[in-house]
Amino acid sequence: MSARLIDGRAEANTVHARVRDGVDALRREHGVVPGLAVVLVGNDPASSIYVRTKTRRALEAGIRSLTFDLPADASEAELLALLDQLNERDDVDAILVQLPLPKHVDTERVIRAIDPAKDVDGFHPENVGLLGAGHPSLVPCTPLGALHLIKTVRPSLRGLEAVVVGRSSIVGRPMAQLLLIEDCTVTLAHSRTRNLAAVCRRADVLVVAVGKPRFIGADAVEPGATVIDVGINRVSSDAGGGIVGDVDFEAVSQVAGAITPVPGGVGPMTIAMLIENTLRCARTRLHLGETPWP
Numbered sequence: 001m002s003a004r005l006i007d008g009r010a011e012a013n014t015v016h017a018r019v020r021d022g023v024d025a026l027r028r029e030h031g032v033v034p035g036l037a038v039v040l041v042g043n044d045p046a047s048s049i050y051v052r053t054k055t056r057r058a059l060e061a062g063i064r065s066l067t068f069d070l071p072a073d074a075s076e077a078e079l080l081a082l083l084d085q086l087n088e089r090d091d092v093d094a095i096l097v098q099l100p101l102p103k104h105v106d107t108e109r110v111i112r113a114i115d116p117a118k119d120v121d122g123f124h125p126e127n128v129g130l131l132g133a134g135h136p137s138l139v140p141c142t143p144l145g146a147l148h149l150i151k152t153v154r155p156s157l158r159g160l161e162a163v164v165v166g167r168s169s170i171v172g173r174p175m176a177q178l179l180l181i182e183d184c185t186v187t188l189a190h191s192r193t194r195n196l197a198a199v200c201r202r203a204d205v206l207v208v209a210v211g212k213p214r215f216i217g218a219d220a221v222e223p224g225a226t227v228i229d230v231g232i233n234r235v236s237s238d239a240g241g242g243i244v245g246d247v248d249f250e251a252v253s254q255v256a257g258a259i260t261p262v263p264g265g266v267g268p269m270t271i272a273m274l275i276e277n278t279l280r281c282a283r284t285r286l287h288l289g290e291t292p293w294p
Contacts, residue, residue, distance in 0.1 A: 003227075004258040006149050012268035015148070015276055016061055022279050023062040026286075034282035035064045036120065037086045039097045041079060041105065042072030047098045054096070054271055061275050066092065076105045080113050087115040093282040094120035096274070117284060120277045122174070131177050137284075138277055142209075143175035145269025146228045147182070150205055153226050153258045157182040163200050165189045165216065165246075166209035171230055175207050196220065214248040224257035230266050 026032050036058050040051050051067060058065040068082060079097075086092050095118045101107050111119075116126040122138040130137045154160065162184040166172035176188045189199050191210050197220035200206055208216050209230035221227060231246030245262030253259050260266055283289060 003253040003256040004153065005253075006152060006226075006228075006258050006260045006265060008145075008149060008260060008265040008268045011149060011152060012145075012272035015269070015272035016057065019063075019272075019276050019279050020061045022283075026279070026282060027062070030286060030288075032282060032286060033062070033064050034094070034278050035066065035089075035092045036094045036096065036278045037066045037068065037089075037092045039068045039070065039079070039082065039086075039095070041070045041074055041098070041101055044100075047100075051098055054274060057271050058275055058278065061279075063275065063278055064091070072102055074102075076109070079105060079110060083110070083113045087113075087118065092118065093285055094118050094278040096120050118281055120274060120281060122277070123170070128169070128174070131174055134177075134181055136178070136181065138280065139178065139273075140170055140174045141273035141277060142171050142230060142266060142270045143178055144277075145273045146171075146175060146207055146230060146266055147178050148269060148273070149228060149260060149266065150207075150226055154205065157184050157205065159183060159185070160204040161185050161187075161202050162205040162207070163187045163189055163203035164207045164209070165191075165193075165196070165200065166207075166211075166230070168209065171209040175209070179205070179207075191215070208246040210246050212246055213244045214246070216247045216252065218248065218251040218255045221252050221255045223255050225255075227252055227256045227259040228266065229260050229262050232262060232267065 038051055055065045055067060086095050095114050097110055111123045114124055116124045119127055119138050122140040127138045131139055162179045164172050164176045167188055167190045176186050179186045193199055200220035201222045203225055205226045207228040211231060213233035213235050229245035229247040233244050235244055243263055
């Protein structure tokens with residue numbers, strides 16, 4: 001492998017240490033312990049694992065974590081009523097509703113019901129609009145983590161060409177906005193983009209988030225490019241088994257200058273950014289200004 005491996009676990013530990021220092025300072029100087037409320041609806045195994053991991057990492061950073069478990073058949077009205085209560089609680093600085101929600105619940109309505117100042121995921125339309133206008137407040141955790149990893153390799157992105165493959169509101173679109181703020185020239189592509197490989201080869205920085213295993217091969221990567229693989233795909237034993245990304249790691253790592261692995265790349269950084277966003281929420285509610293983001 002010729003590419004530099006971008007270690008998301010190591011970088012996440014660095015962020016956690018920084019957040020822990022910030023939480024300690026907040027407690028020492030203002031007598032405040034940031035509070036994160038996590039709402040889980042149903043018993044989806046993957047969601048339960050994510051919630052346990054997020055809760056553990058929050059506690060390790062000194063953040064008070066409150067988990068609210070609702071049954072899978074809980075009504076939308078029950079969930080909205082809980083969010084109303086959490087919006088009003090002074091001991092809750094940040095609210096996370098674990099997605100996906102059951103089909104009978106309107107996800108967009110739930111996201112809009114969260115106080116934008118407590119919207120730790122950065123999904124509320126008000127926060128989306130601020131980011132789109134170039135004034136980031138609370139930014140979705142996965143693209144924020146991806147930006148952090150990019151800047152460990154390329155501290156200044158000014159003037160670079162960036163291609164983002166994937167146009168979801170959770171990753172692709174906010175990722176493109178973050179790169180624009182960093183003065184990149186940005187192309188937002190997707191699985192239906194014509195001549196996608198040629199488009200990707202223009203990139204100094206290539207971020208892939210399409211949810212298709214090994215979708216991007218070496219023919220789509222400019223030699224020396226920085227490649228951030230956001231995908232997490234479970235493949236069958238016939239396809240090699242295990243967890244793979246949206247990038248063909250073995251092939252692309254022979255061409256790229258730096259690349260994130262899957263697992264161990266963007267995933268740990270997503271949780272680290274969630275914890276840091278919780279600290280941001282607490283500081284903003286105390287009018288202390290925002291914690292700097294990458």
